Amino acid sequence: MTFWPQAFEIARVDLIVERRIGDTLRIVLPFAVVALMVFPLALGLQLSTIRDIGFGVFWALGILFGMQVALRQSAADTPERRDLQALLGVDAAARFVGRTLSGSVLMGGFLLILALAMLALYAPRLPTGVWPVLVVSTLLLGIGLTELGTLAGEVTTGLRARTSLASLIVAPLALPLIIGASQSVEALEQDTGILPWVLLLVTSDLALAVAGVALARPLEEATR
C-alpha cells in the first residue's frame, strides 16, 4: 500500500473512532461554548465591552480547547497498536499525515461552530468582507494546531504525562498561528492589509507539515 492510501485509511478510522467516542462533539465543544458564555455573564450589561472582546475571547478559547481536540484520545495509539502498524508496514509519515487530516476536519468543525457561538453571544462589529477572512484564518489555524498536536503527540508517545507535556510543547509553538489568525481579522478592521498575516499562517502550516513528515520516521524509532 502506498503513502496516500495509508494516510487516508488512518484518517478514516480516526474519524469513525472519534464519532463513537465523541470527545470533540460531546465534551470539548460544550465546555468551550460554556467558557464563551462566562465573559458576557461576568461583564454584565457593558455591551460595548462585550462586543470589543468577542474575537479575542474566541481566539484564546479556540487555542485552549483546540489543544484538547489536537491531543484527543482517538489520536493516541497504544504501544501494541504502534507495533502492529509497524509490522503492517505503515509509514510513520503517512500516519502523521492521516492524523493531521482527521484532526483538521475535527478542528475546523470545532472552531467554526465556536466562531458562530461567539458571533451569536458577543455580536462583535463585523468589518466588511470578514466572512471569507474568518473562515480561511480559522481553518489555517485549525490545520496548524492539529499538526502541532500530532507532532507533540508523537514526541510524548508512551509517556505518563503525555497530555501536560504535549500542551507545553504546543503552547509556545502555536504563537505564530494565533498571531496570524487574530491579526488577519484585526487588519481587516484597521484596513491595513491581511496578506502578511495570512502568509504567516500558510508558512507556519507548511513548515509544520514538512517538519512532521521529516521527523515522523526518526521519532517513531526513537520512541519505540
Add this chain to the structure above:
Amino acid sequence: MDPIVDFRSIGVSLGGHPVLRGVNLTLAPGEVLGVSGPNGSGKTTLIRTIATLTSIDSGSGTVLGTDLTSTSLVPTRRKIGMIGHHPALIPELTLTENLTHAARLAGIEVTRVANALGVVGLEGASDRRADACSFGMRRRVEIAHLLLTRPTLLLLDEAASGLDSSARDLISAMVDSTRSRGGGTVVVSHDESQLRGIAENVMSLSGGRLEPSR
C-alpha cells in the same frame, strides 16, 4: 539455505538496564524454536528484538536477511507476524472493522476478512465491538489477522495463555502452516512443558542469557 534469524552476541538495554546479554540465536526455515524463562528474564524483549521493534546495543544480527541496524526495515517487518501479551485491537471498532483496517493498511484484499473470521470461529460476532469481546475472542481476531498476512516469521509471546483448547489448536495450526511454507516460528512461554509439545528446540532465557534448555 539462509537462516531466518541469525543473532550474534546481541545485547539490549532498556532504561539503562541490560536485559539481553550476548544472545546467540539461529532460526532455520521451517524450524519452531521455543524459549522459556521466568518473569522478567527478557523473553518479551527478545521477541521484540527479533521483530526489529527494539534496537540492539551490541552484537550483530539479521532477520529475514536484513541487518538489524538497517534503516529500511519496513519490507522485512511486513513478513513478520506477532501475537504479544495484549491484543492490539482498536476497542471502538467491530471485529470486522479491525481486520479490514489492518488489511487496508497492509494492502491486502479486504474480501479475505470474512473468511479469516470464519476460520477462527467468529463469523457470528463479526459486528461486535472489540471492547465488548472477551480476551479469548480478541486473541482469535489476532490469529485471523495472521491468516490474512501469512507471515514468514511468526512470533508468539505467551500467545496461548488464557485460551481454551480450540483456540490453542488454532495457534498450533498457524505454527504448522508457517512451517509448511518454509517460515520460522519463535514461541515464548514461561511454561516449558507447553513449549515441548510444539517446538523441536527449546532454549532457556535467564538473566538475559539464552542457553540450551536441559
